[in-house]
Amino acid sequence: MSIDAAETNEDRRKYEFRKVLEELEEFEGSGTQLVTIYIPEDRQVSDVVAHVTQEHSEAANIKSKQTRTNVQDALTSIKDRLRYYDTFPPENGMVIFSGAINAGGGQTEMITRTLESPPNPVESFRYHCDSDFLVEPLEHMMADSGLFGLVVLDRREANVGWLKGKRVEPVKSASSLVPGKQRKGGQSAQRFARLRLEAIDNFYQEVAEMADDLMVPKRHELDGILVGGPSPTKDEFLDGDYLHHELQDKVLGKFDIAYTDESGLYDLVDKGQEALADQELVEDKNQMEEFFENLHTGNQATYGFGPTRENLIMGSVDRLLLSEDLTEDVIPFECPNGHTEYETVERRHTTPSQDCSECGEAADPGEREDVVEHLMEIADQRGTDTKFISTDFEKGEQLLNAFGGVAGILRYETGV
Numbered sequence: 001m002s003i004d005a006a007e008t009n010e011d012r013r014k015y016e017f018r019k020v021l022e023e024l025e026e027f028e029g030s031g032t033q034l035v036t037i038y039i040p041e042d043r044q045v046s047d048v049v050a051h052v053t054q055e056h057s058e059a060a061n062i063k064s065k066q067t068r069t070n071v072q073d074a075l076t077s078i079k080d081r082l083r084y085y086d087t088f089p090p091e092n093g094m095v096i097f098s099g100a101i102n103a104g105g106g107q108t109e110m111i112t113r114t115l116e117s118p119p120n121p122v123e124s125f126r127y128h129c130d131s132d133f134l135v136e137p138l139e140h141m142m143a144d145s146g147l148f149g150l151v152v153l154d155r156r157e158a159n160v161g162w163l164k165g166k167r168v169e170p171v172k173s174a175s176s177l178v179p180g181k182q183r184k185g186g187q188s189a190q191r192f193a194r195l196r197l198e199a200i201d202n203f204y205q206e207v208a209e210m211a212d213d214l215m216v217p218k219r220h221e222l223d224g225i226l227v228g229g230p231s232p233t234k235d236e237f238l239d240g241d242y243l244h245h246e247l248q249d250k251v252l253g254k255f256d257i258a259y260t261d262e263s264g265l266y267d268l269v270d271k272g273q274e275a276l277a278d279q280e281l282v283e284d285k286n287q288m289e290e291f292f293e294n295l296h297t298g299n300q301a302t303y304g305f306g307p308t309r310e311n312l313i314m315g316s317v318d319r320l321l322l323s324e325d326l327t328e329d330v331i332p333f334e335c336p337n338g339h340t341e342y343e344t345v346e347r348r349h350t351t352p353s354q355d356c357s358e359c360g361e362a363a364d365p366g367e368r369e370d371v372v373e374h375l376m377e378i379a380d381q382r383g384t385d386t387k388f389i390s391t392d393f394e395k396g397e398q399l400l401n402a403f404g405g406v407a408g409i410l411r412y413e414t415g416v
Helices: 003-026 045-061 065-082 136-143 189-218 233-239 262-271 273-297 305-314 371-381 394-403
Strands: 034-039 094-104 107-116 126-130 147-153 157-164 167-175 224-229 251-256 301-303 317-323 328-334 340-346 362-365 385-389 406-410
Touching: 003 107, 003 136, 003 385, 034 045, 034 065, 045 065, 045 126, 065 094, 065 107, 147 189, 147 233, 147 262, 157 189, 157 262, 167 189, 167 262, 189 233, 224 233, 224 262, 224 273, 233 251, 251 262, 251 273, 262 273, 273 301, 273 317, 273 385, 273 394, 273 406, 301 305, 305 317, 305 340, 305 371, 305 406, 317 371, 317 394, 328 371, 371 385, 394 406
Parallel strands: 147 224, 224 251, 317 385
Antiparallel strands: 034 094, 034 126, 094 107, 147 157, 157 167, 301 406, 317 406, 328 340, 328 362
């Protein structure tokens, strides 16, 4: 699978997660009858089944008959879902939501949702029963994006690790054999200085080797590298080109850090917040800059649902640009004369009436579909990459508000 295809699949997975989370946030239960279970990947499914069975037994003590029945039904549904899994959950774990939600008019509806392999690992087993589903841990995962390498060093020690989303993960450390600035008796100042420089050089090579071993295999996933430490250590390290050349190109900045133990990695992230925030939007900004350049200087750009969809079907779209905040459905309308037109409507709005623009006859609506899934399905069939664009910068907001959240960079001019 190509890097672009992998990124598209990851973007699609995150979009689908966001969509489910938005749905779960709206659900409410009467009393504490909505059950959420977070299951880490190293927790045996049989242990979870045993826990659910115990909770089912204890739920018999709930005084309210309706709440008792709903909780036990939810737990039974969860046990049924767990039968589909072998010894352990999927990679990164899973989360199961089940319960009787308010369906309006005093009615309830039993729903069960399973989210497998979230963006980050489920860190611990958690059972939660309340009037709302517990979605905050997953929301934090969705907010956590990006993979950054971290290096902190002085002439005594060094630590390297990862920043995955908002989680700092120390991985490797090293201590140096660089002698202090005071030479021992019997050594000439010149010889001592030479030995000290050799020891410093050897230590920088050791630190670079640690970083290379950790980060080179992940270089295509890496969003950037931060380097921290006192001056002149970090400057000597970077200026000496000790890092692998592909990692050197990914250095976002160097920062003054007082500590170079594991706590220094956290200090480095704090000092590098501005660089990190900029980097998260760099790719989105580049995509939008290219879109606007094509829009203003040529005809290899398209925007709006209708024209973009038409270009997608023609196979002329190189990259489909979709706003992360796009929340619309698409509805097909077909008239008695066989004309079909597609209209978009806000996700929670009712389906409008529609007359055919070609013959004026009343058109019947077909099945509603999420506009993002509709366009991405066409894009997949035509070999078009899909990019989700944040609204956290001006041109990202313009994509949503001025262009309907849908645009494309074309392979060639089409006149559409």
